[in-house]
Amino acid sequence: MKFLTPDVIWNSLREVGSTVLFIIAGTVLLEVLAYFLWSPLGVFSQAVDQLLKPLGDRVRSLLAGLAVVAAVVLVVAMVSPGQEPSPLAPYWPVAAVLFLIGLFISPSATVIFGWRLRLPYMLLMPALVGLLLLVVYPLLWELNVSFTNLNPRHFKSPDFIGLKNYVEVFTKPVLKQVMFFPVFLRTILWTVINVVFHVSGGMALALLLNRKMRLRGLYRTLLIFPWAIPQPIACLAWRGEFHYEYGFVNIMLQRVGLEPIQWMSNPTWNFVAMCITNIWLGIPFMMVIILGGLQSIAGEYYEAAEIDGASAWQQFRHVTLPLLRPVLTPAVILGTVWTFTNFNVPFFINQNELETSDTLVTALFRSAFQYFNLGDAAAFAFVIFAILLAFSIVYIRVTGGLKGATE
Amino acid sequence: MSNVPSAKQRSAWERFFKSGRQDSPFKRILIHLALIISSIIAIYPVLRVVSVSLRPGDRLLSTSLALIPPDATLEAYRVVLFEKEFPVWVWNSIAITSATAVIGVVLAATSAYAFSRWRFPGRSPGLVFLLSTQMLPAPMMMVPIYILASKLGLTQTYRGLVIAYSVTSVPFSIWILKGYYDTIPRELEEAALIDGVSRLSAFWRIVLPLSTPALAIVFLFNFMAAWSDYLLARVMIASERPLWTWVLGVRDFQSQFQTQWGLFSASSILVMVPVVALFLYSSKWLISGLTLGSVKG
Numbered sequence: 001m002k003f004l005t006p007d008v009i010w011n012s013l014r015e016v017g018s019t020v021l022f023i024i025a026g027t028v029l030l031e032v033l034a035y036f037l038w039s040p041l042g043v044f045s046q047a048v049d050q051l052l053k054p055l056g057d058r059v060r061s062l063l064a065g066l067a068v069v070a071a072v073v074l075v076v077a078m079v080s081p082g083q084e085p086s087p088l089a090p091y092w093p094v095a096a097v098l099f100l101i102g103l104f105i106s107p108s109a110t111v112i113f114g115w116r117l118r119l120p121y122m123l124l125m126p127a128l129v130g131l132l133l134l135v136v137y138p139l140l141w142e143l144n145v146s147f148t149n150l151n152p153r154h155f156k157s158p159d160f161i162g163l164k165n166y167v168e169v170f171t172k173p174v175l176k177q178v179m180f181f182p183v184f185l186r187t188i189l190w191t192v193i194n195v196v197f198h199v200s201g202g203m204a205l206a207l208l209l210n211r212k213m214r215l216r217g218l219y220r221t222l223l224i225f226p227w228a229i230p231q232p233i234a235c236l237a238w239r240g241e242f243h244y245e246y247g248f249v250n251i252m253l254q255r256v257g258l259e260p261i262q263w264m265s266n267p268t269w270n271f272v273a274m275c276i277t278n279i280w281l282g283i284p285f286m287m288v289i290i291l292g293g294l295q296s297i298a299g300e301y302y303e304a305a306e307i308d309g310a311s312a313w314q315q316f317r318h319v320t321l322p323l324l325r326p327v328l329t330p331a332v333i334l335g336t337v338w339t340f341t342n343f344n345v346p347f348f349i350n351q352n353e354l355e356t357s358d359t360l361v362t363a364l365f366r367s368a369f370q371y372f373n374l375g376d377a378a379a380f381a382f383v384i385f386a387i388l389l390a391f392s393i394v395y396i397r398v399t400g401g402l403k404g405a406t407e
Numbered sequence: 408m409s410n411v412p413s414a415k416q417r418s419a420w421e422r423f424f425k426s427g428r429q430d431s432p433f434k435r436i437l438i439h440l441a442l443i444i445s446s447i448i449a450i451y452p453v454l455r456v457v458s459v460s461l462r463p464g465d466r467l468l469s470t471s472l473a474l475i476p477p478d479a480t481l482e483a484y485r486v487v488l489f490e491k492e493f494p495v496w497v498w499n500s501i502a503i504t505s506a507t508a509v510i511g512v513v514l515a516a517t518s519a520y521a522f523s524r525w526r527f528p529g530r531s532p533g534l535v536f537l538l539s540t541q542m543l544p545a546p547m548m549m550v551p552i553y554i555l556a557s558k559l560g561l562t563q564t565y566r567g568l569v570i571a572y573s574v575t576s577v578p579f580s581i582w583i584l585k586g587y588y589d590t591i592p593r594e595l596e597e598a599a600l601i602d603g604v605s606r607l608s609a610f611w612r613i614v615l616p617l618s619t620p621a622l623a624i625v626f627l628f629n630f631m632a633a634w635s636d637y638l639l640a641r642v643m644i645a646s647e648r649p650l651w652t653w654v655l656g657v658r659d660f661q662s663q664f665q666t667q668w669g670l671f672s673a674s675s676i677l678v679m680v681p682v683v684a685l686f687l688y689s690s691k692w693l694i695s696g697l698t699l700g701s702v703k704g
Contacts, residue, residue: 004494016502019569108528120521127518130574138551222446228686230635233675341544365546381547388542
């Protein structure tokens, strides 16, 4: 047992503070290095450029691409999934040199190291290093592991088994009993149900709130509540309320003369409980976004539509919806991805009990952290990632939603 | 104009959904009724938590639906505050979260400016990469991050958590901030540049002050993400009870085998009140910033 004494406060302040100082010092060092190295590197890239001119831009891009890909492959192979370091680990300078060669061969090297772009690259540097360390490196590690049989039986020295894990995601149970496709279908069902309710519920509430009325601020504040509550608390509180005897859901069902429901042990009802919780949690976000969009639509559109004799439904269909699209499209993409990858709700409501309530993401967690089948889990993770990526690309293509956003 | 429909000619549907100035009293009552019911649904579970936290110890499990229990007591709050490690956990969360939120905002604010104002090789792939990190399922990153941290000796310390939290919200923050910067006219900075101000100080003195709402949102997002994170905290510091953040603690009160309802509810309320207050207070900014970023003006 430990209490909040000045000692405890001081210790944690010191540890957090030293970490922050470490990050700041690293950033400063990086920036100073970039500041002074940029011009020499620019001169160097000019020289290389002169030397390689005869090759032509196409060939240079191709060679540069090859060198960088080779460097990445080498890095992936160097990352050791097991206890012992990989035999390729001492060759990291080769990867670095390959990468640098690729960088300087490419025709854009002179642009990159031009004085004009020194500031933007310096501004990007800290975030870039952070993301490399905490997103790219873990991804490479995961990619490497997905080709091995890293699990409790082969923890020290896993073997390379090629694409076996990827095949087994689809042909063998991903957990102890459930196969991939039932979980996948359940996750899709879960996403569709939630997003449909989020958007329609949020739309209805936003339309109701988008008018001059009394108590508007109060309603809005109360309706935002579920979003404001930290998710773990909301989920755990809902889990408590789904208790068979003492949760308010069953008490209310009994008061109106219905049978109480086994929310925790019946797979179907457990899934319904998850949906109820997440719908409750997610509506305020959509409501807020749609309300913001509604308020940016000028009243003249409706006046014009009214003069043309448009009914309210026609106005909604032909004025409100099209003008909401720039707001709605990113919100729906984000909402879908967030729901699909939502971890808290399925995890806390189900508490890792019923395998039949797992969505892909909680199944992944269970496979990695409960059964420690890290190799399988890694392949499984990349399959999930590919599904999400494919969905987003298709959605963005179809709706043209992010057009111009990357320009 | 003879074809302007009078109020009587409108259909019922039309009368209901027009954001009108002249709503009929009946319609107004209906709208208020719908909003009141929705509001009750939105806050009822929270009120239940309050109610449970006020129950005396021998009546924690009851089938009563009364919101204020008969002999309400603050006993659970006393236990949580003075007999459990709960204050330590909250303090840990505050220290970690505020540090990481500030770092996250700084990283995102500078990078987003580069993305917004310059065309450079790697820009579009970079933005697409940032967007696609949003599709990584969270547990996917946990194993490698844990292994990386344990190789560097950062597990069971704050250090690993601080570093990891600082970066996790950066991609999303960059997108929001870039969208917001895009709406700020470049002419403002160009005028300053002509006056001989450096690019960096134009950013500092013109762009940053103008994007306070977006910065506030990004701070809030970073803060909330770290504040209510369970997964990373569980992976990194689960075995060191004194290092726990409040999420791990609250989860422990409601563990699988024995749920301490009173403690769970009281600690939830204590954690929730300041966060909800902050959130509701900043909700106006939140709305304007979120929509501005996506609509682009």
